[in-house]
Amino acid sequence: MTRHKPPRGPIWHRTALGVTLVLFATAASACSNSGATGSAAASRPFTVNWAANITSLDPAFTCPGDENSFASNFYGRLVKLSTREISPGVTAAVPDPSKVEPDFATKWDVSDGGKTYTFTLQPGKKFANGDPLDAAAVKYSIERTVKMGACGATSLQLGLTKPALISSVEAPDPTTVVLRLTQAYPGILYSLAQSRGSIYDPKEIEANGGVQPNTPNQWLQSHTASSSGPYVLAEYVPGNHATLERNPNYYGTPALEPTVRVNFTTSVPTLQVQAQSGEADVTLGLPPQAVNNLSTQSCCKVVTAESPTPVTVSMNYQGPLTDNAKFREALTYAVPYSDIIKKVAYGYGDSYYGPVIPGMAGYNQALEPARSFDPGKAKQLLAESGVSSPTLDLMINPTTPGVSEIATLLQSAWQQIGVTVNIDAKPPADFTTLFNQGKYQSALLYENSIPIGAYELRKKLTCDSASNNQHICIPGTMPLLDQLNNTADPAAQQPIIDALVHKWLENSPTIILYRAQFTAVVRPNVKHFAYAPNFRLADWSR
Amino acid sequence: MVAVAAESPIAVSRRRIVKGDRVLVAALSGLAVIAVAVVVGPWLWHYDSNAVDLAAQLSPPSIDHPLGTDNLGRDLLARVLLGAQTSLGAGLVVVLAGAVLGSVTGLLAGALGGVVDSVLTWLTNSILCFPSIMLAMAVVMALKPGIPAVVIGLSIHSFPWYMRTIRGEVMRIAAQDFVKSTNAIGATQMRILFRHIFPHLVSTIVLQMAAVFGAAVLSLAAMGFLGMGAQPPTAELGAMITEGQQFFLTGQWWLVAFPGLVLLVAVTLTTIIADRARELLDPRGEYIVAD
Numbered sequence: 001m002t003r004h005k006p007p008r009g010p011i012w013h014r015t016a017l018g019v020t021l022v023l024f025a026t027a028a029s030a031c032s033n034s035g036a037t038g039s040a041a042a043s044r045p046f047t048v049n050w051a052a053n054i055t056s057l058d059p060a061f062t063c064p065g066d067e068n069s070f071a072s073n074f075y076g077r078l079v080k081l082s083t084r085e086i087s088p089g090v091t092a093a094v095p096d097p098s099k100v101e102p103d104f105a106t107k108w109d110v111s112d113g114g115k116t117y118t119f120t121l122q123p124g125k126k127f128a129n130g131d132p133l134d135a136a137a138v139k140y141s142i143e144r145t146v147k148m149g150a151c152g153a154t155s156l157q158l159g160l161t162k163p164a165l166i167s168s169v170e171a172p173d174p175t176t177v178v179l180r181l182t183q184a185y186p187g188i189l190y191s192l193a194q195s196r197g198s199i200y201d202p203k204e205i206e207a208n209g210g211v212q213p214n215t216p217n218q219w220l221q222s223h224t225a226s227s228s229g230p231y232v233l234a235e236y237v238p239g240n241h242a243t244l245e246r247n248p249n250y251y252g253t254p255a256l257e258p259t260v261r262v263n264f265t266t267s268v269p270t271l272q273v274q275a276q277s278g279e280a281d282v283t284l285g286l287p288p289q290a291v292n293n294l295s296t297q298s299c300c301k302v303v304t305a306e307s308p309t310p311v312t313v314s315m316n317y318q319g320p321l322t323d324n325a326k327f328r329e330a331l332t333y334a335v336p337y338s339d340i341i342k343k344v345a346y347g348y349g350d351s352y353y354g355p356v357i358p359g360m361a362g363y364n365q366a367l368e369p370a371r372s373f374d375p376g377k378a379k380q381l382l383a384e385s386g387v388s389s390p391t392l393d394l395m396i397n398p399t400t401p402g403v404s405e406i407a408t409l410l411q412s413a414w415q416q417i418g419v420t421v422n423i424d425a426k427p428p429a430d431f432t433t434l435f436n437q438g439k440y441q442s443a444l445l446y447e448n449s450i451p452i453g454a455y456e457l458r459k460k461l462t463c464d465s466a467s468n469n470q471h472i473c474i475p476g477t478m479p480l481l482d483q484l485n486n487t488a489d490p491a492a493q494q495p496i497i498d499a500l501v502h503k504w505l506e507n508s509p510t511i512i513l514y515r516a517q518f519t520a521v522v523r524p525n526v527k528h529f530a531y532a533p534n535f536r537l538a539d540w541s542r
Numbered sequence: 543m544v545a546v547a548a549e550s551p552i553a554v555s556r557r558r559i560v561k562g563d564r565v566l567v568a569a570l571s572g573l574a575v576i577a578v579a580v581v582v583g584p585w586l587w588h589y590d591s592n593a594v595d596l597a598a599q600l601s602p603p604s605i606d607h608p609l610g611t612d613n614l615g616r617d618l619l620a621r622v623l624l625g626a627q628t629s630l631g632a633g634l635v636v637v638l639a640g641a642v643l644g645s646v647t648g649l650l651a652g653a654l655g656g657v658v659d660s661v662l663t664w665l666t667n668s669i670l671c672f673p674s675i676m677l678a679m680a681v682v683m684a685l686k687p688g689i690p691a692v693v694i695g696l697s698i699h700s701f702p703w704y705m706r707t708i709r710g711e712v713m714r715i716a717a718q719d720f721v722k723s724t725n726a727i728g729a730t731q732m733r734i735l736f737r738h739i740f741p742h743l744v745s746t747i748v749l750q751m752a753a754v755f756g757a758a759v760l761s762l763a764a765m766g767f768l769g770m771g772a773q774p775p776t777a778e779l780g781a782m783i784t785e786g787q788q789f790f791l792t793g794q795w796w797l798v799a800f801p802g803l804v805l806l807v808a809v810t811l812t813t814i815i816a817d818r819a820r821e822l823l824d825p826r827g828e829y830i831v832a833d
Binding site for chain 2: 268269272273276287289290293336339343396398401404405407408409411412423424425426427430
């Protein structure tokens with residue numbers, strides 16, 4: 001009888017072959033990486049690797065900082081933030097509305113008690129496609145942002161939307177724009193210098209969906225309305241890469257690099273390997289541990305800057321358990337702040353405690369010293385709070401680097417004072433929705449703030465406001481906020497801000513874990529780099 | 543040299559064959575060791591898998607911490623043991639849930655035919671249109687990230703494989719003379735189904751379970767890798783690999799290597815066992831063992 005040999009299932013052979021192939025591929029990859037020479041780097045365009053998920057290119061609609069940063073490179077603005085050198089070849093934007101500089105506007109006059117701004121524009125300028133870049137385009141752009149009623153409208157008007165801060169925009173001639181406000185507010189210049197102040201080509205937008213209130217323009221999610229900024233979007237593959245080319249019609253100083261390639265990837269190992277091998281000139285969005293490691297290697301140098309991005313635990317002011325002020329305060333004293341900064345942020349952060357971030361307009365250092373790690377005091381406050389065997393839900397978005405680590409650390413630390421923490425991981429979209437709607441007990445997140453104290457206080461402390469997603473409503477704050485809203489002079493604002501900060505501190509609605517520093521890993525041959533809340537790639541070069 | 547075992551489907555013969563198959567014995571022994579380790583290990587090992595010790599952050603393997611520590615100073619051996627328990631236990635649940643659901647629907651479809659068969663076949667074909675990971679992700683999005691949601695998603699995806707195989711087998715066996723005879727002497731349909739047909743399906747189900755187990759454990763790891771499986775601080779092999787990947791290039795290789803190794807060994811052993819069991823239970827009775 002003939003016996004068939006059934007297939008033996010050569011598992012070991014297949015496994016060995018697989019392992020060999022993987023090792024070979026790894027070795028080949030390492031060899032090719034190490035072979036990336038300076039000349040090879042010079043032959044490719046200036047390359048930025050960015051750990052960002054870009055889903056929209058419309059600054060009037062989108063909320064996330066990365067999306068605004070990327071999109072802002074295609075649009076000019078009336079004014080720009082002044083800068084200062086923080087190290088050789090590296091500048092940082094100065095977050096001070098009183099120090100904005102002319103950009104597309106050559107000058108401006110303030111009249112009517114601070115309620116009217118008359119901007120004089122550069123004459124005879126064009127968008128990248130040749131359409132006229134004039135006062136009509138500026139008027140259309142500002143009105144569009146306000147009309148859309150999305151994140152752009154809120155930020156442009158610094159949270160003053162009821163009633164709207166911007167009452168009208170007029171374009172009496174091609175080089176004059178008159179912006180009228182419902183109240184004097186110098187901070188408007190700061191927001192006009194941000195992505196929200198972008199100038200779009202009206203013809204492009206009208207030809208591609210126009211403006212619908214409270215509705216995103218789908219075409220602008222992946223296209224730009226021509227370009228009034230330093231770069232045009234030559235190629236864009238969402239979620240993968242973009243190629244930016246210098247705008248020949250740009251009204252300002254031309255971009256330093258003629259072409260910039262931006263690769264979008266959230267894979268930390270990929271970002272690390274490409275930074276090490278010199279395949280990226282600038283790497284953005286690496287977690288602190290990777291930045292710390294690369295800082296010790298000859299391939300790279302690390303640029304840091306102060307940024308308005310505190311890492312916080314927001315507590316629902318009206319939630320069960322978190323509506324107890326003593327309980328909230330107890331938790332603030334049970335956080336190993338220095339351990340978190342040293343072991344999780346790898347030193348790329350600093351401590352403070354308050355609603356106004358250090359360096360912001362309105363910050364008062366004497367009022368906002370960091371809270372200490374004092375488990376004894378935490379236990380005492382917990383006893384005073386009257387709660388027993390508390391269990392707290394801590395909502396996180398686990399895809400944000402470092403968040404799971406910090407949540408686990410807090411869980412461990414709070415367990416020691418008798419507070420049980422359930423880490424409630426949500427998918428990114430759910431996290432954003434629930435957080436913005438205030439449907440959580442506590443939430444751990446990286447905040448992205450506008451560095452104007454008055455704006456942040458208004459956003460966080462206005463009772464029943466849509467932006468107050470912690471539902472904070474402290475007796476006595478609303479009259480102070482009204483006073484603040486009607487006070488234009490920064491010096492006169494300070495005592496009001498201080499009083500609001502006192503109210504906030506008394507109630508401990510948020511745990512400020514630390515303020516994260518901005519970090520970028522750059523190749524040593526990068527000669528110019530500038531940090532700003534909206535990254536301006538035109539000022540980066542090798 | 544290769545020897546051919548005596549041709550026999552009899553259990554005694556099979557037992558002898560199994561004993562003579564060193565690869566199979568090694569795979570079974572290895573899997574038994576892993577099973578014992580993941581069940582008993584967490585009770586015996588003196589470190590708590592969730593105990594944070596920042597002073598010991600990222601320590602390499604040592605006598606105190608044989609597999610090193612992670613970025614929060616947690617003992618990696620304790621986490622690997624618990625992580626394997628989570629991963630392999632969840633894999634087992636997926637296998638059992640799929641087997642029960644798939645067996646029942648396969649029996650019904652094969653025995654009843656008609657509309658029931660058409661509807662169930664359409665349903666399972668629809669489910670199989672989706673990759674298992676996509677289906678699991680959809681379930682996770684509908685519920686919440688975590689092991690239970692992933693297990694539900696993977697179970698839903700695994701049962702059609704059982705159902706299709708068993709349906710075919712039921713139809714084949716139902717056409718055999720002994721079933722027709724049983725029917726002729728007045729046995730009820732349920733009796734025929736469970737007393738006379740089902741026992742013939744056991745080997746098929748076992749084989750399918752072995753095949754699904756490896757895939758389920760890997761899918762579970764993939765979901766952990768995507769951040770949609772086990773949630774912190776739960777130890778799970780896929781999630782541990784995800785957490786450790788950013789440290790792999792900075793010299794802390796142990797964070798990825800040990801969970802990855804356990805995953806690799808467990809899945810490989812299961813695949814070997816499934817491979818050999820397929821041959822062992824082959825009704826043609828042809829089975830080859832290595833000397």
